[in-house]
Amino acid sequence: MLSEEQTTAEPTTQNSPQTVLWKGDGGLCQRAWVEIDLAALTHNVKQLKNLLSPRTELMAVVKADAYGHGAVAVSQTVLQAGASWLGVATIPEGIELREAGIEAPILLLGATHTAAQVRAIAQWHLQPTICTAKQALIFSEVLATLDRSLPVHAKLDTGMSRLGTPASEATEFVQLVKRLPNLKLASIYSHLATADSPDPAVMNVQHDRFKRAIEQIQTAGINPPRLHLANSAAALSDPDLHYDLVRVGLATYGIYPAPHLQPIASLQPAMQVKARITQVKTIAAGTGVSYGHQFIASQQTQIAVVGIGYADGIPRNLSNKIQVLVRGKFVPQIGAVTMDQLMLDVTDIPDLEVGEVVTLLGKDGENEITADGWAEILGTISWEILCGFKHRLPRVAVNS
Numbered sequence: 001m002l003s004e005e006q007t008t009a010e011p012t013t014q015n016s017p018q019t020v021l022w023k024g025d026g027g028l029c030q031r032a033w034v035e036i037d038l039a040a041l042t043h044n045v046k047q048l049k050n051l052l053s054p055r056t057e058l059m060a061v062v063k064a065d066a067y068g069h070g071a072v073a074v075s076q077t078v079l080q081a082g083a084s085w086l087g088v089a090t091i092p093e094g095i096e097l098r099e100a101g102i103e104a105p106i107l108l109l110g111a112t113h114t115a116a117q118v119r120a121i122a123q124w125h126l127q128p129t130i131c132t133a134k135q136a137l138i139f140s141e142v143l144a145t146l147d148r149s150l151p152v153h154a155k156l157d158t159g160m161s162r163l164g165t166p167a168s169e170a171t172e173f174v175q176l177v178k179r180l181p182n183l184k185l186a187s188i189y190s191h192l193a194t195a196d197s198p199d200p201a202v203m204n205v206q207h208d209r210f211k212r213a214i215e216q217i218q219t220a221g222i223n224p225p226r227l228h229l230a231n232s233a234a235a236l237s238d239p240d241l242h243y244d245l246v247r248v249g250l251a252t253y254g255i256y257p258a259p260h261l262q263p264i265a266s267l268q269p270a271m272q273v274k275a276r277i278t279q280v281k282t283i284a285a286g287t288g289v290s291y292g293h294q295f296i297a298s299q300q301t302q303i304a305v306v307g308i309g310y311a312d313g314i315p316r317n318l319s320n321k322i323q324v325l326v327r328g329k330f331v332p333q334i335g336a337v338t339m340d341q342l343m344l345d346v347t348d349i350p351d352l353e354v355g356e357v358v359t360l361l362g363k364d365g366e367n368e369i370t371a372d373g374w375a376e377i378l379g380t381i382s383w384e385i386l387c388g389f390k391h392r393l394p395r396v397a398v399n400s
Contacts, residue, residue: 030396031307032275034389035362036069038077039399040268044254045081047265048235048246056242059085059107059228061249063093067386068313069253069271070395072100078252079104087247091117094126107153107247111135111163118142127151127186131163136177143182151186152177158190158209159202170213171220178222187226187245188214195233195241196257203234207241233257236264255371255382268400269370271386272362273393275308277326278341280352289343290335295320302347306358309340313389314360321377324358328365361385 049058060083066074075086075097086102088094089110097106108128112121118139121128130136130152143150154177157164165173167190178185190210194202210229217224228245230238235246236257254269256262282302289295289303304326310316319337323330326349335343346352361369371382378385 030276030394031278032273032312033394033396034068035272035274036073036395036397037268037270037272037400038073038397040254040270041069041074041077041252042081044252044267044270045078045083047267048248048251049082051235051239051265052242052246053239055244057084057245058082059087059245059247060252061087061109061247062097063087063089063109063249064387065093065391067249067253067383068389069386070397071096072102073395073397074252075102075104076100083252085245087249088126091120091124091126095120095124098124098126105151113138115142119146122146122148122150127153129153129155129163130177130183131155132165133173133176136173136180136183140180140182149182149184151184153187153189154185156188156190156210156213158192158206158213160191160193160206162191164190167209167213171216174217174222174224175220185222185224187228188217188224189228189245189247192229192231192234192241195231195237196261198258198260200238203238203241231257233261236261250383253386255386269362271371271389273308273313273360273389274362275306275358275360277304277352277354277356277358278307279305279354280346281305288335290319290338292336294336295334295343300347301345302349302352303334304344304346304352304358306342306344307340308360308393309338309342311339311390312393314342315374315378315385315388317378318374322374323369324360325362325364325367325369326352326356326358328367330367 060078062071062075065071086104086106087109088106094106094108106126108126111131112128113135154174155164156167156170158167177183192203192206226245227243229243230241230246232248232251234241235248250257251267254267283297285297285299287297308314314337316337322333324333332345333342334345371385374385375382
């Protein structure tokens with residue numbers, strides 16, 4: 001998370017780009033850090049809001065420490081920008097936001113079942129997802145002992161095969177939730193499995209199941225106060241999926257769920273990852289670099305050691321496969337990424353000095369390295385890249 005000092009930090013340059021200090025760090029230069037551009041977050045929320053009708057609210061999904069961006073600072077920023085709901089996965093994530101003074105409604109997207117969990121949810125004014133009849137009964141019983149009522153959100157499984165009651169059983173399920181004491185039905189929702197696919201066939205099947213379930217519920221005399229179905233991809237791709245609320249995660253942070261969605265909104269990545277050069281040396285041809293000598297210099301080579309490694313979130317499987325930016329130029333990473341350090345071939349950059357900044361993700365000058373690029377190399381998704389940067393890397397808030 002971003003500390004109070006870090007949320008107001010701005011880079012200050014003394015004499016040269018090599019001596020960047022961050023306000024609030026006591027004058028100590030960090031070896032590596034994650035920059036979060038609050039202006040980019042604000043821009044993204046406004047871009048997303050422009051896609052929505054006036055009746056549709058925006059929930060910013062800030063689980064997993066806001067996808068590694070810092071949940072408290074991100075939540076404060078996106079709420080000011082126009083989001084009206086927050087989504088988290090766990091009770092501690094919700095408590096962290098409440099302790100920071102955030103009063104917006106918070107939907108707990110994960111499943112909870114125990115009496116202790118119900119009490120914590122009630123105490124911290126979180127809004128739980130109810131997935132099954134058994135869970136609904138537990139909540140009602142525990143809330144009765146507290147003499148408390150709680151807004152709850154009924155989850156239907158329309159084809160994700162994860163949390164939720166099957167859509168075919170939706171009417172009976174929602175009727176139960178509606179009649180149980182101490183439960184206030186706040187919404188009915190589901191989650192899409194393939195909204196990021198260019199082929200909408202599966203998504204359309206899920207949407208049809210959701211629509212049929214809602215029609216049956218309404219026929220039974222229940223008018224849900226709120227419906228929601230769309231994630232980032234669906235929010236970008238199809239207004240028919242917006243309903244009363246969209247739950248936007250990845251797009252909030254400026255990354256598109258799929259390439260074909262890029263023309264729909266102008267999003268700006270909010271995260272950059274930077275580190276400092278800690279040593280520069282020249283090695284002779286035939287010299288091996290790092291563990292296992294996975295790289296052997298074919299000629300005399302100038303290398304730079306950088307103070308960041310896989311313990312900070314740089315995947316070791318990226319070894320010898322990526323480039324980084326130094327003085328705005330692409331340079332190759334060489335040798336195995338180690339726990340706390342990695343090496344670069346900087347032969348083409350003269351007079352390089354210890355302390356200069358390396359951009360691992362983000363922009364430097366006209367060039368950019370993206371989470372999507374890393375994900376493609378690794379055969380994974382950009383969500384995993386963003387969430388992978390460890391908390392020993394301080395998050396520093398900037399405004400572009």
